[in-house]
Amino acid sequence: MKINRKICVAPMMDCTDRHERYFLRLLSKKVMLYSEMVATKSAIHGDRKKILGFNKIEKPLALQVGGSDKKELSEVCKIAEGMGYDEININLGCPSKKVQKNKFGACLIKEPDLVAECINEMINCCKIPVTAKTRIGYDEVENFEYLNSFIKKISNAGCKTIILHARKAILKGLTPKENLKIPKLNYPLVYEIKNSNNDLEIIINGGITNSDEIKNHLKNCDGVMIGRAIYQNPYFLADIEDKIFKNKNIPSRSEVAEKLVEYVKEEVKQGTRVNQIMRHTVGLYHGQNGANKWKRFLSDNMMARDSDFQKVNHIMKIAQNNEKANQTAS
Ligand SMILES: Cc1cc2nc3c(=O)[nH]c(=O)nc-3n(C[C@H](O)[C@H](O)[C@H](O)COP(=O)(O)O)c2cc1C
Incomplete structure (x- = not known):
């Protein structure tokens, strides 16, 4: 192919x-x-x-x-x-x-x-x-x-x-x-x-x-x-x-975060640390309402070696709140 x-x-x-x-x-x-x-x-x-x-x-x-x-x-x-x-x-x-x-x-x-x-x-x-x-x-x-x-x-x-x-x-x-x-x-x-x-x-x-x-x-x-x-x-x-690809079926940021959280949970079972994955998502809300909140939460929690599932679950709340804030703004 x-x-x-x-x-x-x-x-x-x-x-x-x-x-x-x-x-x-x-x-x-x-x-x-x-x-x-x-x-x-x-x-x-x-x-x-x-x-x-x-x-x-x-x-x-x-x-x-x-x-x-x-x-x-x-x-x-x-x-x-x-x-x-x-x-x-x-x-x-x-x-x-x-x-x-x-x-x-x-x-x-x-x-x-x-x-x-x-x-x-x-x-x-x-x-x-x-x-x-x-x-x-x-x-x-x-x-x-x-x-x-x-x-x-x-x-x-x-x-x-x-x-x-x-x-x-x-x-x-x-x-x-x-x-x-x-x-x-x-x-x-x-x-x-x-x-x-x-x-x-x-x-x-x-x-x-x-x-x-x-x-x-x-x-x-x-x-x-x-x-x-x-x-x-x-x-x-x-x-x-x-x-460029004319695809109209695009996931929202919070949908992406949700799928990633599922991946994090699976990966952690295999010994991956949460921060090894989440460090790549710092820019997910780049230029959006809630960008700072997202970045701060990641640097306070996810970058630490002791990050746990409760914190991973909490990140979804931030994602959903950010989504709402951006929908209201637009
Ligand atoms: C952090 C970082 C790491 C990079 N590592 C590689 C690499 O492993 N192999 C490579 O061919 N280029 C590497 N590059 C160069 C990029 O592939 C790319 O050629 C360069 O960043 C220019 O593209 P951009 O202006 O879109 O970033 C790296 C660039 C950055 C910023």
Whole structure:
């Protein structure tokens, strides 16, 4: 079945874990979800259930992997396919020092031949699509010629879907956080790549915050990937369902909270702490009446290690009160 990547939620370390993905699925059935980056060695040697496990409801789901050893990458592809992931995505965009030291992420933009070899090996050992997420350049290099030849190398190796974060990576001197805002966004360069490589699926990423922007990007690219705007305001997905997917059957925030509470109860039985799930919901009432009450309750109760069911049940009262307050206001 062809994967719909019109709207993708970006892979984000410490954010897009399985609980966040479950939560987001309650809001949208259509978006494509990506895991946090998992290093090849962790995927191969680590606690597989903990690191790679997921709930079927999260599908369609991609595993993002970090690495540059083709044997290890191939092994992870086989593991991911065996576990039921729908796609495997190689991280060619993370600029962190640790990642560079291990020779994966954005520093690989400098090594197109190695990347092509890895991708070729990955594609040959699994049937699920192998995709790449990269930046538009590195350090002083940000031009069509370099990026286009990099893209051609990857696509000739068999990767036909490429996610382009529309800013370059500064490999020395900036923290990963600064690397998400200091290099300037350059959407036209991404559009130019799409124009010149019409056979490829190009997904644009970086700084996209509302449905009008999404619609504009979709005129020039095949899909849009969004990270922070969804993490900070998960109900943005409801707007996407409505305006982009034309779905009129959208759950209210309190309906989402209610379903999540059921999930929390099941997960706690398996040893998950309430805060591991609820920390992702801080932004559920972003911009709404009751947002502060919701956030305060979470930080006073859910973030504590001793949170219990009574408190979980109480959160539904806040959700219902917020719903009423917002209905009266609108
Ligand atoms: C907290 C955080 C963690 C991130 N972790 C990853 C990651 O594991 N893999 C990756 O490819 N990009 C990672 N990114 C980058 C995002 O996937 C995305 O490219 C970036 O945030 C730009 O999109 P946005 O402006 O919509 O947030 C991370 C970003 C943030 C904010």
